[in-house]
Amino acid sequence: MMDCACSMGVGSMTWMMLFPALILAAVVVGGIVLVRRLWPGSATGSDGSPLRILEERYARGEIDRDEFDERREHLRL
Numbered sequence: 001m002m003d004c005a006c007s008m009g010v011g012s013m014t015w016m017m018l019f020p021a022l023i024l025a026a027v028v029v030g031g032i033v034l035v036r037r038l039w040p041g042s043a044t045g046s047d048g049s050p051l052r053i054l055e056e057r058y059a060r061g062e063i064d065r066d067e068f069d070e071r072r073e074h075l076r077l
Helices: 006-038 050-060 065-076
Strands: none
8 A cells, every 4th residue: 555645646745845935925025015115215105296295285384375386387397
């Protein structure tokens, strides 16, 4: 009779080698995504377009309507 270890077959052996590699890849990708989201100044963290920043400053009352219009026109050039 065959031993139990021999009856596992090639498919089981493939999964035994592939599964740890998939886990490692998931951990690496997860780490990269986490760092990119939490890193200060990350491009993916917030919308830092100049027009968006200008709109936020106007909404907070840091600049008046005239300055907002002037800077918006300057950005469109």
